[in-house]
Amino acid sequence: MNLKTLLLAGGALLSGTAASAGGYQVTLAGIKNNGMGGVGVGLSLDQAAMFYNPGALAMVRERGVQLGGNLTFARNAFVAEGSTTQRELRNSISTPFGLFASFGPAEGKFRAGIAVYTPFGSTLKYAEGWEGRTALTDIDLKSIYVQPTFSYALTEQLSVGVGVTVLAYGAVNLQKDIALPDSYGHIELDGKAKTKVGYNAGVFFKPSSKLSVGISYRSKIDAQVEDGDVTFTGIGAAFASSFKATKFGATLPLPATTSLGLGIMPTEKLTIGADINYVNWSAYRNLEFAFNDVVGPSNFSTSKRYYQDAFTFRLGGQYKVTDKFTARVGGAYDNSPVKNGYVTPETPDADRFSGTVGASYAVNEHFSVDLSTQFVTFQKRSQSQQDLINNQTTDRIAGTYKTNIVIPGLGLNYNF
Amino acid sequence: MNTTLFRKLVPVALLGLGFTTACQPDIEDQYPVSKGSADFTRYISVGNSLTAGYSDGGLYLEGQLSSYPNLLAGQFKQAGGGDFNQPLFTEAQSNGSGYLRLVGIVNGSPVTASVTSNLAVRSASPLLYTRYDGPVNNLGVPGIRLADIQTPGYGSTQGNPYFERITPTASATQTYFQRVKAEAATATFFTNWLGNNDVLGYATTGGASTAAASTITNTDTFRLKYNRIVNVLTANGAKGVLATIPDVTTIPFFTTVGPSFKATLQSKQVPGLIVMSGSAAGGAPGYTNRKPITTADIKDAAGTGRQLFTLTAAPFLPLVGTPTGRPWRYIYGQSGQPAIGFPLFLAAYGIDTTKVFGVTNENPIPSAFILDDSEQNAIRTALTSFNTTIRNKAAEKGLALFDANTFFTVVSGGGIVTNNINNTSAYITGNLFSLDGVHPTPRGYAIVANEMIKAINATYGASVPFVNAGNYRGVRFPQ
Numbered sequence: 001m002n003l004k005t006l007l008l009a010g011g012a013l014l015s016g017t018a019a020s021a022g023g024y025q026v027t028l029a030g031i032k033n034n035g036m037g038g039v040g041v042g043l044s045l046d047q048a049a050m051f052y053n054p055g056a057l058a059m060v061r062e063r064g065v066q067l068g069g070n071l072t073f074a075r076n077a078f079v080a081e082g083s084t085t086q087r088e089l090r091n092s093i094s095t096p097f098g099l100f101a102s103f104g105p106a107e108g109k110f111r112a113g114i115a116v117y118t119p120f121g122s123t124l125k126y127a128e129g130w131e132g133r134t135a136l137t138d139i140d141l142k143s144i145y146v147q148p149t150f151s152y153a154l155t156e157q158l159s160v161g162v163g164v165t166v167l168a169y170g171a172v173n174l175q176k177d178i179a180l181p182d183s184y185g186h187i188e189l190d191g192k193a194k195t196k197v198g199y200n201a202g203v204f205f206k207p208s209s210k211l212s213v214g215i216s217y218r219s220k221i222d223a224q225v226e227d228g229d230v231t232f233t234g235i236g237a238a239f240a241s242s243f244k245a246t247k248f249g250a251t252l253p254l255p256a257t258t259s260l261g262l263g264i265m266p267t268e269k270l271t272i273g274a275d276i277n278y279v280n281w282s283a284y285r286n287l288e289f290a291f292n293d294v295v296g297p298s299n300f301s302t303s304k305r306y307y308q309d310a311f312t313f314r315l316g317g318q319y320k321v322t323d324k325f326t327a328r329v330g331g332a333y334d335n336s337p338v339k340n341g342y343v344t345p346e347t348p349d350a351d352r353f354s355g356t357v358g359a360s361y362a363v364n365e366h367f368s369v370d371l372s373t374q375f376v377t378f379q380k381r382s383q384s385q386q387d388l389i390n391n392q393t394t395d396r397i398a399g400t401y402k403t404n405i406v407i408p409g410l411g412l413n414y415n416f
Numbered sequence: 417m418n419t420t421l422f423r424k425l426v427p428v429a430l431l432g433l434g435f436t437t438a439c440q441p442d443i444e445d446q447y448p449v450s451k452g453s454a455d456f457t458r459y460i461s462v463g464n465s466l467t468a469g470y471s472d473g474g475l476y477l478e479g480q481l482s483s484y485p486n487l488l489a490g491q492f493k494q495a496g497g498g499d500f501n502q503p504l505f506t507e508a509q510s511n512g513s514g515y516l517r518l519v520g521i522v523n524g525s526p527v528t529a530s531v532t533s534n535l536a537v538r539s540a541s542p543l544l545y546t547r548y549d550g551p552v553n554n555l556g557v558p559g560i561r562l563a564d565i566q567t568p569g570y571g572s573t574q575g576n577p578y579f580e581r582i583t584p585t586a587s588a589t590q591t592y593f594q595r596v597k598a599e600a601a602t603a604t605f606f607t608n609w610l611g612n613n614d615v616l617g618y619a620t621t622g623g624a625s626t627a628a629a630s631t632i633t634n635t636d637t638f639r640l641k642y643n644r645i646v647n648v649l650t651a652n653g654a655k656g657v658l659a660t661i662p663d664v665t666t667i668p669f670f671t672t673v674g675p676s677f678k679a680t681l682q683s684k685q686v687p688g689l690i691v692m693s694g695s696a697a698g699g700a701p702g703y704t705n706r707k708p709i710t711t712a713d714i715k716d717a718a719g720t721g722r723q724l725f726t727l728t729a730a731p732f733l734p735l736v737g738t739p740t741g742r743p744w745r746y747i748y749g750q751s752g753q754p755a756i757g758f759p760l761f762l763a764a765y766g767i768d769t770t771k772v773f774g775v776t777n778e779n780p781i782p783s784a785f786i787l788d789d790s791e792q793n794a795i796r797t798a799l800t801s802f803n804t805t806i807r808n809k810a811a812e813k814g815l816a817l818f819d820a821n822t823f824f825t826v827v828s829g830g831g832i833v834t835n836n837i838n839n840t841s842a843y844i845t846g847n848l849f850s851l852d853g854v855h856p857t858p859r860g861y862a863i864v865a866n867e868m869i870k871a872i873n874a875t876y877g878a879s880v881p882f883v884n885a886g887n888y889r890g891v892r893f894p895q
Contacts, residue, residue: 079447380441
């Protein structure tokens, strides 16, 4: 397998899902990291460091390219308030991926690299005719960042790095039913985000062979859709005059993340990492759509989100069983940014626990394969109609959500 | 890849894939159904048109199927409830009594027409419907007042065709009370929503008629009969729900026309109107039943003003300011008297149709088109007494209470959101009220059923699941 085929394989993997971090953030970059509970800010495992901590890239000795893909199997259950009927998703699979390539002199102090990854996303397809149909039936939110990165080792112990995060591709497809007096119509919003630029920076410090620490920051980018398409179906002639919009605009914040990481290497074979991520979710106040004509009573819609900043705690480790085989295990606890009474079907979020396992096999000096699997379980979360009335958030549905996700991943590494 | 790689990594991958099929969360027992201290084995419903499932000015199969008792029974079934029989019209006669449908909206005004096919009429005069002789759990009889429940021959000689069709032919003069008593003997649960018509008939006719069905029932009579029927319902130990009577002045029948009429009068700078009040003739010379009202006193959408115009007034109000006899021909036509009597009728009421309509003593707005403030006061006084009787009885017997009065006050205030759908008391667009402006739509009945379930769950420690109101329609539009 050469670089070209790896890149071609990447083209087939274009999607994301709210999988491994609160809200619609996806922390799935680097299959090695995935096997260790998603730690990586305080480690210099491989090229995926560009995602976790660009500062660590200069400490990654190998130059090479790494391609990782995940399959997310999200399973969700919903029971409306006071109902005995359980609703389940029409199951779909999404494929968050990461591509990381680094270059630089073998003995030099810097590394340059390019990273392509999917930091935010959500894919959910609700059951036909479910109780929340007028809030949401389908959502497909995608983002792809391309991040040229430069990292420099100031000393043998201290390195810094910075990357330019380019929102190279962002897409939203949002569908819901419209309640008409005697039937339901349907609206589909489909748009592409404008290209936007932010940055990712980090510092990595390795005072001894047994200890390393890192800190990184990835800035906020507002994913902004202009001239998205609005399509109505199933609207009877009697109501057509109330649903005339053809275009929409909306902005969704892809919030800033600050991370702190610690690496401990007690022996040559054992590596333990611990990370704390802090995401500025409070940037997400309202979801607003502006339409070029009426959708129901108005050509503007706003819906309260009122997210709160949230922490994620991660712990994981790897053990080099043989020269060729490495085993990994880890776990994470995600604190949901969604407050009580504000849960929406787009992000039926709750505090989450993840358990992960992983393994690597080095086929030869240049080529190795990584596998990982994450098991994510969301805590059961209920909100009553009274909660919604109290918060003035009756544009969503009262009931109980529970979600589990399993995410197997496969990574291919080629070093040169 | 070599075989070592496969041997070591494939099991990890299979482990992952294996869990994906097993990871579907299951929260089905989120709402454990329980009947609590209630027993839904045999449920009967007592009431009037609301209980029968009357909608769009008629009783027809779809309305029957979405009557709140039928919806309740469906939910009770999950908590040990038994079969629930309704005197349904057949598919072939599914339009029952006939009803109003929306034909279109012209210049913002709804145009309705009567459905006259597939009726269940077996005799036009006297009007009789196809009989239903099977067992009946839903004893809702359109038109019945609490005052009527002990009237012998209410179905036969007194001529309520809805009661007639379910009254056994062998006992044609059976009273409603006797029928309820017989059914209550084996019932374990009941709902009772009688009493609306004891003020509604007066209200919808604008206080203009002296017919028994159009007067307000004496409050003592109401108390006596209400206590009597609840005593019968509970004699066998059955538990149940009592429902209060909504303030009829908040329904679209009275709130739809006034606001736009007021705006029109204001734009034409008409300071006030002359209307008739009450049922007396009151013609010349004193015009004792004429009542001047100011334009400002017409109740508008903001709730300012007191005077209410009926939905039936809508076609005639644009005639204000022109000499016309059309409103009076309509009013007289409603009486069913021979046309030849029209001039005598005009003379008796002191009407001169050559005079300008609506602003003169000689050609005032008919009493039937307006529920004025004094008539509203009479209704309010009676309602307060009736509802006190109902609340007291519920408390005395430890029964669940659906406070429909409070509920519909909330609805007319700001509406009620169910599953992200706003439902208000707006005519046609509000989802809750059908085309007659008085009776609920299937959606409205579903929401009423849920309110009753709330009361049942609270009183009897039960967990009866709710109806998904989003599965039921509001007003049907032409396709």
